[in-house]
Amino acid sequence: MPLFENQQIQIYNSLSGKKESFNPITKGSIGMYVCGPTVYSNVHLGNVRTFMSFDVIFRYLKHLGYKVRYVRNITDAGHLENDADVGEDRIAKKARIEEIEPMEVVQRYTVDFHNTLNTFNFLPPSIEPTATGHIIEQIELINTIIEKGFAYEVNGSVYFDVHKFNETHDYGKLSKRKLEDLIHNTRELEGQSDKKNPQDFALWKRAEPQHIMRWPSPWSDGFPGWHLECTAMSTKYLGEHFDIHGGGMDLKFPHHECEIAQNEAAKGQTPVNYWMHANMLIMNGKKMAKSTGNFILPNEIFSGDNANISKAFAPSVARFFMLQAHYRSILDFTNDGLLASEKGFYRLMDAVNLLEELKPSDTSTIDIDTWRQSCYDAMNDDFNSPILIANLFEAVKYINQIKEGDQTLTADDLSTLKTTVNSFTFDILGLENVTKNDSGTDKLSGAVEVLIKLRKEARANKDFALSDKIRDELVEVGIQLNDGKDGTTFSVN
Ligand SMILES: [Zn+2]
Numbered sequence: 001m002p003l004f005e006n007q008q009i010q011i012y013n014s015l016s017g018k019k020e021s022f023n024p025i026t027k028g029s030i031g032m033y034v035c036g037p038t039v040y041s042n043v044h045l046g047n048v049r050t051f052m053s054f055d056v057i058f059r060y061l062k063h064l065g066y067k068v069r070y071v072r073n074i075t076d077a078g079h080l081e082n083d084a085d086v087g088e089d090r091i092a093k094k095a096r097i098e099e100i101e102p103m104e105v106v107q108r109y110t111v112d113f114h115n116t117l118n119t120f121n122f123l124p125p126s127i128e129p130t131a132t133g134h135i136i137e138q139i140e141l142i143n144t145i146i147e148k149g150f151a152y153e154v155n156g157s158v159y160f161d162v163h164k165f166n167e168t169h170d171y172g173k174l175s176k177r178k179l180e181d182l183i184h185n186t187r188e189l190e191g192q193s194d195k196k197n198p199q200d201f202a203l204w205k206r207a208e209p210q211h212i213m214r215w216p217s218p219w220s221d222g223f224p225g226w227h228l229e230c231t232a233m234s235t236k237y238l239g240e241h242f243d244i245h246g247g248g249m250d251l252k253f254p255h256h257e258c259e260i261a262q263n264e265a266a267k268g269q270t271p272v273n274y275w276m277h278a279n280m281l282i283m284n285g286k287k288m289a290k291s292t293g294n295f296i297l298p299n300e301i302f303s304g305d306n307a308n309i310s311k312a313f314a315p316s317v318a319r320f321f322m323l324q325a326h327y328r329s330i331l332d333f334t335n336d337g338l339l340a341s342e343k344g345f346y347r348l349m350d351a352v353n354l355l356e357e358l359k360p361s362d363t364s365t366i367d368i369d370t371w372r373q374s375c376y377d378a379m380n381d382d383f384n385s386p387i388l389i390a391n392l393f394e395a396v397k398y399i400n401q402i403k404e405g406d407q408t409l410t411a412d413d414l415s416t417l418k419t420t421v422n423s424f425t426f427d428i429l430g431l432e433n434v435t436k437n438d439s440g441t442d443k444l445s446g447a448v449e450v451l452i453k454l455r456k457e458a459r460a461n462k463d464f465a466l467s468d469k470i471r472d473e474l475v476e477v478g479i480q481l482n483d484g485k486d487g488t489t490f491s492v493n
Helices: 045-063 090-098 102-119 132-147 162-168 179-185 226-238 249-267 298-303 315-323 335-357 368-380 385-404 411-428 440-460 464-476
Strands: 010-013 018-021 029-034 067-072 151-154 157-160 201-206 222-224 242-248 272-278 281-283 331-333 479-484 487-492
Touching (some): 010 272, 029 226, 045 067, 045 102, 045 281, 102 298, 132 157, 132 201, 132 222, 132 226, 132 249, 162 179, 162 249, 201 249, 222 226, 298 315, 385 411, 440 479
Parallel strands (some): 029 067, 242 272
């Protein structure tokens, strides 16, 4: 019997604003769509946080025995600056500045995105479709929306008629906005747009002559609006009605609101049962911004090459740190937080590595089944990873007590403890079993110490040619040996 038969998940649904019992449309199978990155720059740590939240959700659903189809797209066209319908395409702009092809920009930053996520030990999604690979589907979708009377063409561009849609549907139901308020708060200069109303959004944009990224369509040579690709790709791979749609909080409006509108206009039904949004990541209590220096790239966490952190951190330490906040809470990225998490992480790993050494007894003094269910309860409660981690630290306490002989477990209970700790630590939280000595700096020190010892032996044997060779060749790779009264030390230049 799959685990999900006995574990009832509650999901906070952004649409209803409350936690709801999760029941998939098809028993045992789940369709999940998450808005992926726009690949025009190195992936932002805030985006990594969002994708990590859904990586853990994906891992947990799979662990429960669900068959999960997880679709996460790559936006490689159509995303204009400021998320609006005017301005330059983000990828085309980068291509112009760097004097390369837009598809070179896409390739470079898609590779960066994958490398970063691999370093953080993400599972790949089941399907990773691209916007440019689904232009035909997007054109078909626009045709349907026009046929249903919810879109209009002006000068080769096609716009979604938000006011018309709102007469029979509820535009704003996800972000809890009212069209009247949006009208009241919009300031758009007259004559700047072909739109009937400023709230309308582009489904297709006619390309200006200088716009490189363009495709033929019934209306003009142009490109699709940003919101359209997710509607086209999610329904293509998950069906017109699917279980979970996720993304960062900032996508709720207008992006996800527009997705709902496009779907309801084209297919006559709301596409998604559970909308999930991951909260923001800030740094040192403030919004991250390159201009103020309050900023870090994911790779700089691993190299330590950033003034906001005091040292390099292993990817699993950074991952552990990020999962110590619930996905719906704001995560404050700080050096102190990372240092504290590092201590906790290695304490957990030390305990995990002790598990194999523990010996069973005839009786159990700990109720392991209750503890095990508390781990599931944490994840069943809207994927509460910080509570799960607190439960894993309960297990750290048990492991150390059993090791010391202060508590005992039967063979069966010990096996449950091992399986549960390993499943939640590695399969579900996605941490990797590294110990402190695995870090690059420690390995380097170890290797140099070996060479210092060899050099000492060479000198004792009066083999000065060899001892000088060791010293000189280390200098060539940037390592300086310093002979002193108490022996030889080294410094890295
Ligand atoms: Zn999207």
